[in-house]
Amino acid sequence: MRSMLWKQWLLCCALLLVAGQALAADKPNVVILATGGTIAGAGATTANSASYQAAKVPVDKLILSVPELTNVANVRGEQVFQIASESFTNAHLLQLAKRVSALVKQNDVDGIVITHGTDTLEETAYFLTLTVHTDKPIVLVGSMRPGTAMSADGVLNLYDAVVVAGSPDAKGKGVLVAMNDQIDSGRDVTKMVNIKTNAFSSQWGPLGMVVEGKTYWFRAPVKRHTANSEFDIDAIDQLPTVDIVYSYGNVPAGMYESAAAGGAKAIIHAGTGNGSVADRVVPALRKIRESGVMVVRSARVPAGFVVRNAEQPDDQYDWVVSHDLNPQKARILAMVALTKPRDAKDLQRIFWEY
Ligand code: DGL
Numbered sequence: 001m002r003s004m005l006w007k008q009w010l011l012c013c014a015l016l017l018v019a020g021q022a023l024a025a026d027k028p029n030v031v032i033l034a035t036g037g038t039i040a041g042a043g044a045t046t047a048n049s050a051s052y053q054a055a056k057v058p059v060d061k062l063i064l065s066v067p068e069l070t071n072v073a074n075v076r077g078e079q080v081f082q083i084a085s086e087s088f089t090n091a092h093l094l095q096l097a098k099r100v101s102a103l104v105k106q107n108d109v110d111g112i113v114i115t116h117g118t119d120t121l122e123e124t125a126y127f128l129t130l131t132v133h134t135d136k137p138i139v140l141v142g143s144m145r146p147g148t149a150m151s152a153d154g155v156l157n158l159y160d161a162v163v164v165a166g167s168p169d170a171k172g173k174g175v176l177v178a179m180n181d182q183i184d185s186g187r188d189v190t191k192m193v194n195i196k197t198n199a200f201s202s203q204w205g206p207l208g209m210v211v212e213g214k215t216y217w218f219r220a221p222v223k224r225h226t227a228n229s230e231f232d233i234d235a236i237d238q239l240p241t242v243d244i245v246y247s248y249g250n251v252p253a254g255m256y257e258s259a260a261a262g263g264a265k266a267i268i269h270a271g272t273g274n275g276s277v278a279d280r281v282v283p284a285l286r287k288i289r290e291s292g293v294m295v296v297r298s299a300r301v302p303a304g305f306v307v308r309n310a311e312q313p314d315d316q317y318d319w320v321v322s323h324d325l326n327p328q329k330a331r332i333l334a335m336v337a338l339t340k341p342r343d344a345k346d347l348q349r350i351f352w353e354y
Pocket of ligand 1: 036037039040083084085086116117118119120142143144145269
């Protein structure tokens with residue numbers, strides 16, 4: 001009698017285990033890679049929404065702080081870094097992208113979420129857009145308030161990011177950023193406000209929205225990305241130095257000369273207006289180009305795009321224009337493009353296509 005009961009108990013346990021696995025099998029498998037930032041931040045009081053310490057809360061606590069995640073996905077976390085994102089370096093970009101590339105090759109991974117500080121989130125998002133060969137959703141997410149603050153935005157942002165990363169309809173749309181109910185393209189999005197929850201926007205508009213655990217799409221990217229990129233993180237082990245010079249009235253030519261002397265393979269000119277170059281700076285930039293360093297005209301103006309051969313004879317000077325990419329995005333693209341030797345004509349092609 002006793003052995004019969006024992007066998008029945010074992011059978012019940014086994015059935016529960018299988019049921020548990022079966023329930024989990026109907027949910028996508030999402031890996032959360034944590035790098036730090038405000039979403040992992042902590043303030044002294046609930047009133048501290050802007051003054052706090054970033055990069056304090058570990059990934060397992062982040063996941064536990066949003067129990068609803070288990071309703072939408074099988075989630076597991078990895079702590080890749082624990083830093084404020086202004087401290088990202090090229091080495092961090094390479095390490096993170098290589099980890100993402102390895103994970104998306106696994107059959108038991110359906111999507112990736114990367115929790116990240118908002119300061120350089122747009123740079124990481126574009127770097128992954130250019131270098132990770134996959135059509136699986138890769139979704140970056142941050143927050144503008146620490147989890148300890150009243151009306152903290154990180155909890156819903158993280159939930160939304162996991163929903164998007166687990167959504168089959170998010171496949172093939174490039175690297176995405178899920179913040180403030182919005183889904184933006186990793187290429188287009190930029191941080192436009194430094195202390196509000198609607199910090200991020202794309203001048204060409206978001207790709208979609210995520211509301212109450214459901215994604216709604218309104219457009220798709222037209223520029224090359226991820227699986228359709230000619231750049232592959234698995235073949236990149238070093239990134240060239242590319243620096244940005246912010247232009248303004250009275251800017252000295254020496255700013256550009258010291259960037260070139262510092263070993264930059266390209267200089268991104270964050271120009272006034274349509275990427276304009278002061279007449280006293282033109283000779284220095286032409287000399288820099290003739291020395292073999294690429295010159296890319298971008299603009300400090302947040303919207304629009306830089307027109308080639310407008311006020312500056314780019315064809316004659318052999319310069320490149322950044323199209324609609326802001327200086328920090330232009331730097332990421334130039335850095336990836338110059339992992340291989342190429343002339344300015346080919347670099348300009350890359351700026352049109354990506
Ligand atoms: N130190 C900033 C960063 O890590 C905090 C901003 C944020 O994450 O929202 O990017």
